[in-house]
Amino acid sequence: MSYQITLLPGDGIGPEIVKTAVDVLGQVATTFGHSFAYQEAHIGGAAIDAEGTALSKETLALCKASDAVLLGAVGGPKWDDPRAKVRPEQGLLALRKGLDLYANLRPVKCWPELYHVSPLRAELLQGVDLLVVRELTSDIYFGKPRFRRTYSYGERAVDTMSYTTPEIDRVVQWAFRLAAQRRKKVTSVDKANVLECSRLWRETAQRVADQHPEIQYEVILVDACAMYLMKQPASFDVLVMGNMFGDILTDEASMLAGSMGMLPSASLGSGTLGLYEPIHGSAPKYAGQDVANPIATILSAAMMLRYSLGLEKEAVAVEGAVAQYLADGYRTRDVMSEGMKLTGTRRTGELIAERIRAA
Numbered sequence: 001m002s003y004q005i006t007l008l009p010g011d012g013i014g015p016e017i018v019k020t021a022v023d024v025l026g027q028v029a030t031t032f033g034h035s036f037a038y039q040e041a042h043i044g045g046a047a048i049d050a051e052g053t054a055l056s057k058e059t060l061a062l063c064k065a066s067d068a069v070l071l072g073a074v075g076g077p078k079w080d081d082p083r084a085k086v087r088p089e090q091g092l093l094a095l096r097k098g099l100d101l102y103a104n105l106r107p108v109k110c111w112p113e114l115y116h117v118s119p120l121r122a123e124l125l126q127g128v129d130l131l132v133v134r135e136l137t138s139d140i141y142f143g144k145p146r147f148r149r150t151y152s153y154g155e156r157a158v159d160t161m162s163y164t165t166p167e168i169d170r171v172v173q174w175a176f177r178l179a180a181q182r183r184k185k186v187t188s189v190d191k192a193n194v195l196e197c198s199r200l201w202r203e204t205a206q207r208v209a210d211q212h213p214e215i216q217y218e219v220i221l222v223d224a225c226a227m228y229l230m231k232q233p234a235s236f237d238v239l240v241m242g243n244m245f246g247d248i249l250t251d252e253a254s255m256l257a258g259s260m261g262m263l264p265s266a267s268l269g270s271g272t273l274g275l276y277e278p279i280h281g282s283a284p285k286y287a288g289q290d291v292a293n294p295i296a297t298i299l300s301a302a303m304m305l306r307y308s309l310g311l312e313k314e315a316v317a318v319e320g321a322v323a324q325y326l327a328d329g330y331r332t333r334d335v336m337s338e339g340m341k342l343t344g345t346r347r348t349g350e351l352i353a354e355r356i357r358a359a
Contacts, residue, residue: 002035003309006066008043008059008095011088012282013292013345014072020294020349021070021301024321027353028305028314039066043095044074044088044282054091060098068308069099069275070301073282097137101267101275102167103174104134105303106250108233110257113326117258117335120230127234128256131182133175134246136267138167139197141243163197163242168204174268175240176212182237185216189225189241189249201242222249229253250279259334261293264300266307274308276300290344293332295322298352321355 007022009015022038029036041059042050054074063069074088081087095101110118110128118125143160150156172188179186188205190198202219209217220228222245228235229249233256241249254260260280267275278296286292299322306315325348331340332348343351 001033002037003067004037004039004065005304006063006069007038007040008063008069008071009040009046010043010072010074010282011045011076012073012284012287014044014074014282016287016290016345017278017292017294017297018070018072020345021297023346023349024298024318024353024356025301027356028311028318031317031356032311032314034311034314043071043091045076045079047091048079048086048088052086054086054088055094055098060095063095063099063275064273066273068273068304069095070297070304071095071275071277072297073278073280075282076284078284093141095275096267097142099267099273099275100137100269101273102135102137103171103268104132104136104246105174105178105266105268105307106132106134106246106253106263106279107303108132108250108253108256108263110233111262111323111326114258114262114335116337118256120233120256124231124233125256130233130236130253131178131238132246132250132253133171133178133238133240134250135163135167135171135241135243136246137243138163139243161195161197161244163200165200165204168201169208170270172205172208172240175238176208176215179215179238180212184214185237186212186218187225187236187239188217188219189222189239189245190219191222191245192219193221197242205240225249226252229256254279259293261296261332261334262299264296264298264303266300266303268307272308272310274304276304276308290346291333292345293334294345294348295332295352298322298349317356317359318352320359321352324355324359325352 110125115122140161143162192198302318305311
């Protein structure tokens with residue numbers, strides 16, 4: 001079977017980690033008898049330099065014609081001017097919106113071998129295996145009006161948080177479908193005691209929950225959720241929340257796993273086309289040094305195999321190879337500890353590919 005995948009390496013360490021993930025996918029293709037055809041395009045700062053825009057119409061069309069999109073990271077000091085009309089992050093937002101990928105899946109799993117790397121005590125990390133479903137194409141990042149203006153008394157900036165019932169319903173439905181395949185619990189996160197958007201969110205989420213009586217359902221305020229992610233993270237299964245809350249809380253949750261370099265993500269919509277990327281940034285100071293952790297990107301590729309390509313056993317093989325890599329005592333620099341064997345970006349990919357082949 002042949003699959004068409006668009007690669008968007010992006011900026012900083014993006015090209016290195018995407019290449020490593022592609023090498024691992026090469027082993028998957030060989031082992032399981034598949035063919036992955038790749039086409040590469042620019043996004044973010046690289047696109048600004050080459051094309052004058054963070055995401056060209058041609059690149060968006062290329063992505064739409066693919067079976068899946070694998071992305072590295074965007075941004076860096078070169079383009080880090082908050083007043084600039086064109087910024088790298090605009091490419092990522094435009095891609096999600098252009099592909100109508102409204103549900104962002106961010107799994108957080110704590111590997112026993114890395115308990116000591118997390119700032120939390122090991123006993124709090126036991127059994128942590130949660131999934132955040134973040135709404136991705138609405139909220140304050142896309143709401144209008146949005147402006148910055150100068151008045152006689154000074155400047156004023158406005159960003160608008162906005163949600164509609166259908167936007168909330170469809171992402172909450174995703175959360176319940178996923179919970180049915182896991183431990184059958186959904187936690188909806190909002191700020192309904194203050195925000196009108198959150199009150200609409202809570203009412204809509206409750207209607208969806210009423211359709212799924214077999215799923216345990218609870219509601220929690222976002223500030224309390226931030227606390228409980230540190231206090232009792234193993235109590236969560238699937239959490240569903242708005243765009244901004246999800247952006248913030250998943251970065252917090254990444255510390256449960258010890259490093260953002262361990263956490264993948266998938267952005268999905270109504271069809272099978274998906275965007276897969278690590279949750280971390282472009283880390284430009286480490287670019288070209290062969291030290292970046294590629295595991296989040298490799299695990300993102302595993303999610304791609306599962307959700308867009310329908311290759312479940314191949315996805316399980318990649319995840320199992322990552323687990324074996326850790327069990328065998330190998331570590332990248334961000335999770336390195338005494339007695340472990342340090343591996344760079346390329347070598348990490350090679351070792352994981354070897355374990356796919358051996359298994």
